[in-house]
Amino acid sequence: MEHYTMNLKLKVWKQKNTSSKGSFETFEVKDISSEMSFLEMFDVLNEKLINEGKEPIAFDHDCREGICGMCSMYINGRPHGPWHGTTTCQLHMRAFKDGDTIVVEPWRANAFPVIKDLMVDRGAFDRIIQAGGYISVNTGNAVDGNAIPIEKEKADSSFAAAACIGCGACVAACKNSSAMLFVSAKISHLALLPQGDPERKTRALNMLAQMDTEGFGSCTNTGACEAVCPKEISISYIARANAEFTLAALTSDK
Amino acid sequence: MFTSSVGKKLVMGLTGLFLITFLVIHAGINACIWANDGGEMFNKAAHFMGSSVVIRILEIGLMAGFLIHIIQGISLEIQNRRKRAIGYAVKLGNRGSKWYSRSMGLLGTLILLFLIIHLSQFWVPNRSHQGWLLGEELNLYDRMESTFKQPWVVLVYVLGCISLFWHLVHGFQSAFRTLGVSNHRYLKMINNTGIGFSLIVSLAFAMMPVSMHFNWI
Structure with missing residues (x-):
């Protein structure tokens, strides 16, 4: 050029x-x-x-x-x-x-207050991760990488979700200021792996509850998030997270 | 469960799919006007729907489905709009999503306005004639013929059907996403089915007042 x-x-x-x-x-x-x-x-x-x-x-x-x-x-x-x-x-x-x-x-959303000029406070995303975007490993050494067999397709799909960098573009683009693409990517990348399975239900419930607490809107599947995502996270993770939530809500007493 | 943001969407999706099944029944029965028998078949079908206790009880469920979908939809629209106090100077617009996906609140409101007119023209007079119980019904075919003589009514109905079409194009596939369908192949199938369904149902409904107005039947 x-x-x-x-x-x-x-x-x-x-x-x-x-x-x-x-x-x-x-x-x-x-x-x-x-x-x-x-x-x-x-x-x-x-x-x-x-x-x-x-x-x-x-x-x-x-x-x-x-x-x-x-x-x-x-x-x-x-x-x-x-x-x-x-x-x-x-x-x-x-x-x-x-x-x-x-x-x-700057990103415009009540959940992302402007700190100064073009800087916004994305602490809400950190608090959503704190609510369940992790796996608990309480003791012992790091397990050998290949000790738990993982299906290639699942590993790929999990990796594609884990590509989310949490920038907040999805919230900024959404007409409802919904954080569903971010939250669904974080829920999915752990739900797809065996390591994420033990806390799967509480994770989905807690992260989505924190998302509501932070004041993000609800998803109406317009697709604006997917269109602007710098990491090209697919909107189908939102459907996956919806299923995770429904299953967790119906089968857990939390 | 149903008070969370995903739960509220589930309510919208489930009631939406329920209302979609109602559309199939409604369109099917109304299509009897095209039997070209002076409304005999249509009136028989309408009589079955109006005189059966079972269907009249189901009608209460239908009413509830409509009310929940409408009230929840309006409240979600208001809540979501409040999540961004200061808007953008330059909007993303069609670069990110389709206009009809962003306009479900507006399209739904247009359908609601149409519904108020539609119910006041047929359902309310018929049911009040029946004494709100299982009394004798009006000749609904005659009522359709006289109602659709007025050009403004035909216009309102066609506009109502256009709103319904765009509402369904988004709503049909969105409902399945909300229920958790994430398989790409099925999502594509659902999307295409949704477009086909919206087109057929809206076109069938729109043709009813049109064909009566122009005396095609």
């Missing part, structure tokens, strides 16, 4: 803290390389702002290689921007043209 540079106009959500009322501010960036990542473009903008004595724009990021789930920008009306199956940090500026105006918003 041929290299080019571009000048862009950015409409970015600025918000001082959780309780303040935010608004859009317009920024201009010049000579942006088409080979930069979206976050590097923000670095350039922030350096410019710092040099001008202004406050930089706060945004979440960590690994910048698409696996940590920290970056979270809603770019031109789509979580993680226009590319399919890509996190914001892996979105490159060649997705844009010279003269483009780019609107950048």
Whole structure:
């Protein structure tokens, strides 16, 4: 791909803290390389702002290689921007043209309150994991990897669910702010493995109960989550989690 | 179980599938108008439905199914809308989902409005004529003919059927997902069956007022 540079106009959500009322501010960036990542473009903008004595724009990021789930920008009306199956940090500026105006918003959901500018508090996801997204191993050494036979298809399906990085794009894209894709991926990846079987029912019940407590909406199977998921988690995990829940609710006294 | 978010969806799915089975019965009986016998067959079928104690008891169950589906649907729509106090400046729109999947509340409301008109034209006058018990019924075929003479009624019914079509296209497959069908092959089958079912049922219902209005029968 041929290299080019571009000048862009950015409409970015600025918000001082959780309780303040935010608004859009317009920024201009010049000579942006088409080979930069979206976050590097923000670095350039922030350096410019710092040099001008202004406050930089706060945004979440960590690994910048698409696996940590920290970056979270809603770019031109789509979580993680226009590319399919890509996190914001892996979105490159060649997705844009010279003269483009780019609107950048934080994830919008009551369960994800804005901390500052484009940063949101995704602690709700941590609390859902704490409610049951684990297996209990109380004693002993690590078991040999091949001691428990696992069917290849199940291992693959479990792995595909475990690819969820918990970025929250599914919640951001859902018209109901539902966290079902995230929760269902976490329930499924353990339910599909023998190690996850002992706590299978309590896990489904507890994680889904915590999801409701955190104030996420309910799933109406629109499919927006699957369409924007940077890890391409399938919506069929939601159906699987529904079945896990129904079975657990009908057969356990919890 | 049924107070959790997945449980509430289960209620929507189960009542939805129950109402879908009702649509089959309703469409089947109404299709008797096309027997071209001046409504004889249709009136016999309608009489069976209106005069049998068993069916009148089942009717209460049907009523409950409608009410639960409607009330739960409206309350879920309101709750879900409240989960995002500040909306987006640029919307995801059709890039993530189909318009009808996002518009189940609106489509459902349109069907409800149609249902109110529809019940006040046929069910309410007939049942009140029966004294709400098992009394003598109206000639429903004659009533259909006179009702569907008015063009606005035909228009309202066709619009009601269009709303029903889009509501079913999403609802049919969504109900099975909520019940836990995650097999990709079956999901595809269910999706196609749902589209076919929605098309046939909505078209059959829409053709009833239309064919009566234009004196095709």
